[in-house]
Amino acid sequence: MKTVGIAGNPNKPEARERFPELARLLADHNVRVVVEQSVAGLVGRRVAALPLPKIGKAADIVIVLGGDGTLLHVVRDLGNTRALILGVNLGGLGFLTSVRSDGMAASVREILKGQYTVSDRQTLQATLCRAGRTTTTHVALNDFVIGRGALSRVVRLQLTIDGEALTEYVCDGMIVATPTGSTAYSLSAGGPILMPATPAMIVTPICPHALSNRSVIVPGDAMVQCRVTRGAGGLALTGDGQVHTPLRVGDTVAVRRGDRVVRLVMPRGQSYFGVLREKLKWSGANV
Structure with missing residues (x-):
């Protein structure tokens, strides 16, 4: 080097x-x-x-x-x-x-x-679509979170995977995480731990109202779309706890695997x- x-x-x-x-x-x-x-x-x-x-x-x-x-x-x-x-x-x-x-x-x-050994880590790319137009695109290594932060009011989020409807969540928010991010916020919200090389994403609802709502593991090449249907006051999209974008009712956040690979090294x-x-x-x- x-x-x-x-x-x-x-x-x-x-x-x-x-x-x-x-x-x-x-x-x-x-x-x-x-x-x-x-x-x-x-x-x-x-x-x-x-x-x-x-x-x-x-x-x-x-x-x-x-x-x-x-x-x-x-x-x-x-x-x-x-x-x-x-x-x-x-x-x-x-x-x-x-x-x-x-x-x-x-x-x-x-x-x-x-x-040393190198561990290649996948990233996520999130695109915000508002009124039929793409407004912002972000990349994250750990996760994207739709949530309110300090406010404690429920929101309704309609989730689709590769265009197929999954369900509408009544919850505090939603996490879409990489395997790297599986040991971060998603883990605290009850999500599973995935090995870094697993070709998958984790979708974890935050404090869902229905006890049957649990994390879903989807293929790494899937497209996860989350549409805000009600209760958007103070709601925002956050990438890796750092990039912050306010959301409105009707907004759709589309998350897919990012093109970028992060190369972490270990002794x-x-x-x-x-x-x-x-x-x-x-x-x-x-x-």
Whole structure:
């Protein structure tokens, strides 16, 4: 690897320690370093400071220091890049930022030696159609959510899969998630966990009024359409908890697999099931 990008959240408690540590480590390995502009002041040495879209074009790998929210932000702003992405957890749970901060140096050394595995993650593309016209299109790695946030009023959402009607939900909202996002909001709402390579999407209603309404797993190449039929006050479409678009009655949100693939990298020997066991505190039977 000839060029390494550094990005992340400069406001995390460990940031002032970890960013300079990473910059020194990369300098010792004689690789070119490019840094996100917002964290350039923390690296402790003169390096090229670039906006994230330019880092996405220049870097072979981008190392992201922060939590999962930081990584989702960086992935969105990097654009359609083939660069590998390594997440170092300076936050809380951290499914996407799976490398612990105290293991950062060892993991980066292994990766620079070529000792790593790549996990290609599918994305979602959501298109908002209003009065017969396409108004906005967004891409997400984890999920798209139709919901109200702080307001607690039910909404009616009519769902179709590949043009066939499924049902009309009376609920607080709807989540359409990738396998990567299956351990995020969808999991909290009662959805299943899918392995990252599963060619599928998860449709999970939020607090549905009918107890029989449960998550539905649909093929990865399906088209999921969700139409707002009643109760749109304060309703919005949110992508990865960051992109926010207000919705109205009559709006239709169409979600399909995105064209972009996000290439997450793990040190060799680290596995998805190992991450699940650590993050979800799975320790086996107690009997």
